[in-house]
Amino acid sequence: MAVAVEVRGLRKKYDGGHVHALDGIDLATAEGEYLVLLGPSGCGKTTLLRTIAGLEQPTEGEVVIGGSIVNGLPPRARRVAMVFQSYALYPHKTVLGNIVFPLKAEGLDRTAREKQARWAADLLGLGELLDRRPRQLSGGERQRVALARAMVRDPQVFLLDEPLSNLDAKLRASARDELKRFQRRVGTTTIYVTHDQAEAMGLGDRIVVIDRGRVRQVGHPVEVYDDPADTFVARFIGSPPMNLVRRSSTLVGFRPEHLLPAHDVAGEKVVLPFAVDRVEHLSGDRHVYGTISGFGEDTRVISRLPATLTEPIAEGVHDFAVDVRRLRFFDEGTGRRADPMPVTTTHG
Amino acid sequence: MADVAHRTRLVDRDGVLGWMFLAPTVVYVIALVAVPFGLAIAFAFSDVTSGDPTYDWAGLENFRRVFDDPVFWQSLWNTLVFTTVSMFFIVLFGKILANILVADFRGKWVVRFLVLLPWTTPVALSSVSWLWLLHSIYSPIDWVLRELGLIETNLYWLGRPNLAMASVIAVHVWRLVPLAAVIMMVGLLSIPRDMDEAARIDGAGYWRRMFEVTIPLTFPLIAVAALFGAIFTFTDMAVVYILTRGGPNNATQVLASWSFLRGIGGGDIGQGAVIALFLFPLLLIAAVLILRAVRRMETL
Amino acid sequence: MTTPPVTLDAAAEDAGRVRRHYARRHVMGRVGLYTLAILAALASAGPFLWSSITATKLNADLYNPQNNPFAYNQPATFDHVRFLFTETTFPTFAWNTLWVGLLVVLITLALGVPAAYSLTRLDLRGSGTLGIAIFFVYLIPPSLLFLSLTRMVVWLGLQDSTWSLVLIYPTITLPVSIWLLIGFLKALPKDVEEQAMIDGYSRGGAFLRVVVPLLFPGIVAVVVFAFTLTASEFIYALAFISPTSEKVVSTGIPTELVRGDVFHWQSLQASNIVIAVPIALIFNLFLARFIAGFTMGAVKG
Numbered sequence: 021m022a023v024a025v026e027v028r029g030l031r032k033k034y035d036g037g038h039v040h041a042l043d044g045i046d047l048a049t050a051e052g053e054y055l056v057l058l059g060p061s062g063c064g065k066t067t068l069l070r071t072i073a074g075l076e077q078p079t080e081g082e083v084v085i086g087g088s089i090v091n092g093l094p095p096r097a098r099r100v101a102m103v104f105q106s107y108a109l110y111p112h113k114t115v116l117g118n119i120v121f122p123l124k125a126e127g128l129d130r131t132a133r134e135k136q137a138r139w140a141a142d143l144l145g146l147g148e149l150l151d152r153r154p155r156q157l158s159g160g161e162r163q164r165v166a167l168a169r170a171m172v173r174d175p176q177v178f179l180l181d182e183p184l185s186n187l188d189a190k191l192r193a194s195a196r197d198e199l200k201r202f203q204r205r206v207g208t209t210t211i212y213v214t215h216d217q218a219e220a221m222g223l224g225d226r227i228v229v230i231d232r233g234r235v236r237q238v239g240h241p242v243e244v245y246d247d248p249a250d251t252f253v254a255r256f257i258g259s260p261p262m263n264l265v266r267r268s269s270t271l272v273g274f275r276p277e278h279l280l281p282a283h284d285v286a287g288e289k290v291v292l293p294f295a296v297d298r299v300e301h302l303s304g305d306r307h308v309y310g311t312i313s314g315f316g317e318d319t320r321v322i323s324r325l326p327a328t329l330t331e332p333i334a335e336g337v338h339d340f341a342v343d344v345r346r347l348r349f350f351d352e353g354t355g356r357r358a359d360p361m362p363v364t365t366t367h368g
Numbered sequence: 369m370a371d372v373a374h375r376t377r378l379v380d381r382d383g384v385l386g387w388m389f390l391a392p393t394v395v396y397v398i399a400l401v402a403v404p405f406g407l408a409i410a411f412a413f414s415d416v417t418s419g420d421p422t423y424d425w426a427g428l429e430n431f432r433r434v435f436d437d438p439v440f441w442q443s444l445w446n447t448l449v450f451t452t453v454s455m456f457f458i459v460l461f462g463k464i465l466a467n468i469l470v471a472d473f474r475g476k477w478v479v480r481f482l483v484l485l486p487w488t489t490p491v492a493l494s495s496v497s498w499l500w501l502l503h504s505i506y507s508p509i510d511w512v513l514r515e516l517g518l519i520e521t522n523l524y525w526l527g528r529p530n531l532a533m534a535s536v537i538a539v540h541v542w543r544l545v546p547l548a549a550v551i552m553m554v555g556l557l558s559i560p561r562d563m564d565e566a567a568r569i570d571g572a573g574y575w576r577r578m579f580e581v582t583i584p585l586t587f588p589l590i591a592v593a594a595l596f597g598a599i600f601t602f603t604d605m606a607v608v609y610i611l612t613r614g615g616p617n618n619a620t621q622v623l624a625s626w627s628f629l630r631g632i633g634g635g636d637i638g639q640g641a642v643i644a645l646f647l648f649p650l651l652l653i654a655a656v657l658i659l660r661a662v663r664r665m666e667t668l
Numbered sequence: 669m670t671t672p673p674v675t676l677d678a679a680a681e682d683a684g685r686v687r688r689h690y691a692r693r694h695v696m697g698r699v700g701l702y703t704l705a706i707l708a709a710l711a712s713a714g715p716f717l718w719s720s721i722t723a724t725k726l727n728a729d730l731y732n733p734q735n736n737p738f739a740y741n742q743p744a745t746f747d748h749v750r751f752l753f754t755e756t757t758f759p760t761f762a763w764n765t766l767w768v769g770l771l772v773v774l775i776t777l778a779l780g781v782p783a784a785y786s787l788t789r790l791d792l793r794g795s796g797t798l799g800i801a802i803f804f805v806y807l808i809p810p811s812l813l814f815l816s817l818t819r820m821v822v823w824l825g826l827q828d829s830t831w832s833l834v835l836i837y838p839t840i841t842l843p844v845s846i847w848l849l850i851g852f853l854k855a856l857p858k859d860v861e862e863q864a865m866i867d868g869y870s871r872g873g874a875f876l877r878v879v880v881p882l883l884f885p886g887i888v889a890v891v892v893f894a895f896t897l898t899a900s901e902f903i904y905a906l907a908f909i910s911p912t913s914e915k916v917v918s919t920g921i922p923t924e925l926v927r928g929d930v931f932h933w934q935s936l937q938a939s940n941i942v943i944a945v946p947i948a949l950i951f952n953l954f955l956a957r958f959i960a961g962f963t964m965g966a967v968k969g
Binding site: 382383385386387388389390392393394396397400401403404405407408411416421464465468471473475476477478479480481482483484485486488489490491492493494495496497498500501505506508511522542545546550553554557574599600603604605606609610623624627628631632637640641644645647648651654655658659 | 697698701702704705706708709711712713715716718719722730731733736737738778779780782783785786787790791792795798800802803804805807808809810811812813814815816817818819820822835836838839842843846871872896899900902903906907917918919921922926931933936937939940943944945947948949951952955958959
């Protein structure tokens, strides 16, 4: 598989070297891949995107696009397209004027660029809106104009910076679906920045979890969810996040949906006495709050019971259990994955 | 309950408080702007002089005398030339300066300080400085030109009609460019950074970004800067008064200075008022244009 | 930084050329920027640099048209600067300018802050029209009003007194200050004062205890701006006042330091520097704030 975008040893320092926005990032995207950069705000994911775009220069390291090093090249020499969080549509230009703008910069003649702009507009269902101005458009329409402007000159890579965060919750789901289908159709490599894990899970071929300027884990959404590389990823992904129980110098983790009443867990399992103090009913699922003891340190954990489990859970101590294969072990000091430790198990 | 109602004092009623807050300003503005403005119109139709301040209706007498005076027509023409030429250069240099001042470079603070000097210095003082820079014998500008071999003898800047006009315009432009630049900087800084970056990603170079993105987006503020400059220019007399007193031979006389010379210097308040009133229609047009530009800015 | 071995094929060569092209353009851009910045600084501040040289020149040096006006041809002297402060009325002018300026600033704030608050927050009927009216007042220039104001000053018995300026200058400073303050007020969150009202203060109390302190940066900006405007004013000062002791800097220096053909040139230039530099310095400190105020006032109108 050909590599579309690659960054090697990327570092970016601000404030005379005191703040590391990027702290040694190595990453490569495959041709046509949908790569999602996920992390909390201020983690450096947007800086990474802007460095790839050429809006920022790295302090160290290389950016490679389409096989050649593009360090020192301005954005326009990189053949990248970007959709900003605000969409950054030119308010004084019509929809057509916005879409045509990159082609004008390329020096295409008028008929050729109008033809291409119309092609892009039709692809995104903007045919009727070409004479409107951005302020006369809805949020979803603006996003489509920004996409059309991005794709119109056939870039090597799309860079999307939280393009859904300005849409309201209802619109967001359908816009997400639209984004994914659009990318499948054009097949352009896409790097997508978000802090929303649902977006990341739904859109990404691979997810890159970033924290404090470093890559924490790269992998398929399922992999990142099931096998977090460290406690940061374990806590950051999943809602509610993974439960972590300290046992000597190891943190034992398990997802809330895997902590179930003991008799509902088949196979080899660890039984944990669970002192329940509160139950939340959430559209079908139940979140059960309480403390487990006798396994390691007493820890407050959450259990998520699916709608299919209907037995009532009252306050008090219950026997809950986790399938042994669902346990994940982390070193307490480094936070990285550690070797499984022996635990007492039962069969049932 | 009654107790609580009782405690509703005047300061709790927004409407009352609003007018209490506004009243002093409104009274002040009416007393010292609206009344004198009306008075100026009244004076135009009177025979009031500083020696004989009693008001007697004089009808259109002042207008007739002013219109019969060729100096008035020359002043009107000079005002238009002075304003148009100054505006052109003020906007041009202001735009360039604004672009410099929003860029990032070392020593920006020093440059900004130096560049603003002409505007923050009281105009009378800097004009006196220029009086010497344009001096008939000692002018450093002439000295440079002499050293470069471009001229044999001094140009006598303020003594020849065209050179005097050029000097007055140059000093005025020099003084107002920083103001125009600051206003245009406001415009440049209010463009969302995304917009400029999007244009860079879209492949637009510096000039394309400037002409297709920055200038259209800041056009309203450029217009505001231009019109403010125009108002300051055609109502200003400080530069003219100090550099030339309207001379030589009224070649740089503008309406404002002519009105001052007639009204205060000559004591003929009626005539001075007539001359000053000619500023008003021009002002009104400029003000309406400014408001339109501001409106457009809001809808964008 | 390690660069991987570059294969010398045509593509890499090409990429290198493109990169060098853009690097060169970048350098040219920087050079152009610095050149323009230096030129602009020289064009603007040149007269002031030259003023400071002139102010310390000997008469024999200055009054020789063959001498280089941009350098000392004879030793420098501070005699003329001393003369300015001890033998001329310059200190009186400076003092007059200062106290007139401060009083005008106080009046401007006392009238302007409540008025701006009323226009932005109290939702009066017709406040939009009033706002526009104030804008128009700003555009009415002194050259239109000075004749009638001179008469009014005479009627009030304030002719030839510096107090006339204290009375009249707020007509210049008030409109623009209100405009600036409206900008700053619009940027203040409304909920803070509403919180104060819920906490038991009246609207007026909330204004004094919450809005005014929060508005402080804007008020400082207005102080500087209004003072600069007052110090620069020329027409009114020229029209209202003729005795030397009552004059301010902007009229005193051009008239009193120039006696017929006798120009105290060095002292004039010195006064120019002495006045210009402090004002410009203070103004620069607050430039960002003016820009913020104008942006908020104008763009968010």
